[in-house]
Amino acid sequence: MTAAAPRPVDVHALPAMLTALRLPSIQRHWTMLADRADAEGWPASRFLAALAEVELADRDARRIQRHLQQSELPGGKTLATLDFKALPGVTRARIEALAAGDWVETGANLIAIGNSGAGKSHVLCAIGHALVEAGKRVLYTPTTDIVQRLQAARRDLVLEAALAKLDKFDLIILDDITYAQKDQAESSVLFELIARRYETRSLAIAANQPFSAWNRVFPDQAMTVAAIDRLVHHATILEMNGESFRRRAAARRRSSEPVAAPTASSDNIGVEATDNINDKLREISAE
Structure with a gap:
């Protein structure tokens, strides 16, 4: 039996075929x-x-x-726009090491504690941007917002499903965890989030109060101890007690000193996305 002759290839149909193949x-x-x-x-x-x-x-x-x-990371809060010289007690090398993300691979945590305006949120967001660029899934949220969402899920009897959806994120950044007093119901869902991610997925937390004042976060003493124990067991703690960035900026404005415009971010993902493709084409052309 003779083999069937190969079908002719219709080159003109290639665009349609590539579209069909996505x-x-x-x-x-x-x-x-x-x-x-x-x-x-x-x-x-x-x-x-x-x-x-x-x-x-x-x-x-x-x-x-x-x-x-x-x-949901704030735009502009990247490593490129971070003023390392103004960070109290935190070196560039340490931040860049954290941005490499090895700690996320093991489900460890990162806690930044310090005065309001000391740069805690910027540091955590800059690390978050770097991790996204490296292929990690990150979620940034004010603590109050995620607590409200989890409380609503509990009322609708879908708390477990809501927590499971958060499992897809390698890192969740909880900003301003000590910002406001939380009642028993709020602290309960927050504790469930912390307990669920313990030793499996990472949390990064910005707090303007030391651990000794976290009874504002968890009114129940036993829950406070249990939450802190889970958070710090595998954690890097950044102590950032310095003068407020916002206060310094206000002082500069009052003295009529020019305030430097934010540096254009080299971490702009959209620009780098195009650059990566162009680089690949140039590599191919150079071969």
Whole structure:
């Protein structure tokens, strides 16, 4: 029995096929790479590898951008805009080591304690931005907001499902945990979040009160001790008791000294996403 003749390939149908296969980057760049492959005599395997690299680079960029949007991290609070010289007792090397994210791999925690305006939130958000860029899932939230959401879930009898949805985040940043007095119901759902993530997924917490004053967070003494014990067991603690950034800025304004505009962030994920794809194309062209 003779083998059936191969079907002719309809090159004109390629854009439609790439759309059906959800390969938008290959669809955008294949003609340029095909011309280069023809001109330089690339083997089919090299041409195919070049197309795959461009598609993977674009997918990584889109995923990072999507995760950044879902993180709810404040824009502009990145490592590039962090004034390391003004941080009390925290070195650049230490922050950059935390931004590398090894501690997140083990489910450890990060706690920044210090005066209001000392830069705690900026430090935690900058680390969060770096972790998103490295492929981690991060969620930033004021503590009051997440407590309200979890309380609503408890009232609707879906607290377990709400906590399970948070499991997808490698790191949750709880800002201003000691900002306001919490009642028993509020502290209860917050404790459940802390207990659920203990030794499995990371928390980063900004607090303007020392642990000795955390009875404002957890009115029940036993719950206070249990929560602190779980948080600090595997934790890095940053003590940031310095002059308020906001107070210094106000003093500069009063003395009519010019305040430097925020530095353009080199951690802008959207720009880096495009740059990564362009870099990949340049690498292919240079081969």
